[in-house]
Amino acid sequence: MQTIYEILATDHRTVLNIIDTIEKSESPERRKHLITLAHTELAMHSKAEEEVFYRPLREQTGDDGLLGHSFQEHDKIDALLASLQFGSAEDAEWMRNLRELRRVLEAHIALEEKDVFALAQANFDDAEAFEIGAQMLEEKSRFAMPNPVNVALSKAKELLHGDNQTSSS
Helix, strand or coil: CCCHHHHHHHHHHHHHHHHHHHHHCCCHHHHHHHHHHHHHHHHHHHHHHHHHHHHHHHHHHCCCHHHHHHHHHHHHHHHHHHHHHHCCCCCHHHHHHHHHHHHHHHHHHHHHHHHHHHHHHHHCCHHHHHHHHHHHHHHHHHCCCCCHHHHHHHHHHHHHHHHHHHHHC
């Protein structure tokens, strides 16, 4: 069993690793495939996070500032992902949007792992953190195939290793 903090941190690292691979890839097709994977991962993550983590934390603390900002960041990330999903991965603008996505993600992750986690840790005990973690995994599974964490990690590993293996083609 994992706490909500461990699950969210793992999700964050998984998505940043996918973004790293996209940035290194020279294949527009591969970039589009990987951005679809990142989009799927982030959609599952943010929807579940909002439902089982942000909303209960907002109810418990009454915090609208920090958590409201986090909801807004999710919206900005969604908009950037949509532009990448529907844009041409060969285009310089596409790469600028990818770099902007990374910047926004890194800022969001830093704020969340520092300030939001601290707020939650001050309001949820360890048992609640484990329970919210279990709810997070359950909620993510509603948006994906069975066992979404393992499916996503397996697919990410396959794509990450596949990119290195195709460089001699």
